[in-house]
Amino acid sequence: MTLLESLTELTDDSDVVLYECRICGVKFSEDVDECRECGFEEVAYYEW
Ligand SMILES: [Zn+2]
Numbered sequence: 001m002t003l004l005e006s007l008t009e010l011t012d013d014s015d016v017v018l019y020e021c022r023i024c025g026v027k028f029s030e031d032v033d034e035c036r037e038c039g040f041e042e043v044a045y046y047e048w
Contacts, residue, residue, distance in 0.1 A: 015047055015048075016046075016047065016048055017029070017045070017046070017047050018045075018046040018047075019031065019032055019043045019044065019045055019046070020043065020044045020046065021035035021037060021038065021040055021043055021044070022040065022042050022043070022044055023035065023038050023040040024037050024038045024040070026038075028043070
């Protein structure tokens with residue numbers, strides 16, 4: 001397997017999920033209902 005193939009496979013297999021507070025910008029790698037820093041309830045959700 002070439003390096004490029006393994007990179008592509010990595011990208012396909014892993015859905016990277018990220019949560020980011022819209023107020024203070026703190027990022028969380030797990031599901032949070034509200035920001036643990038400021039308590040704001042609208043935490044942005046990113047997946048790619
Ligand atoms: Zn916050």
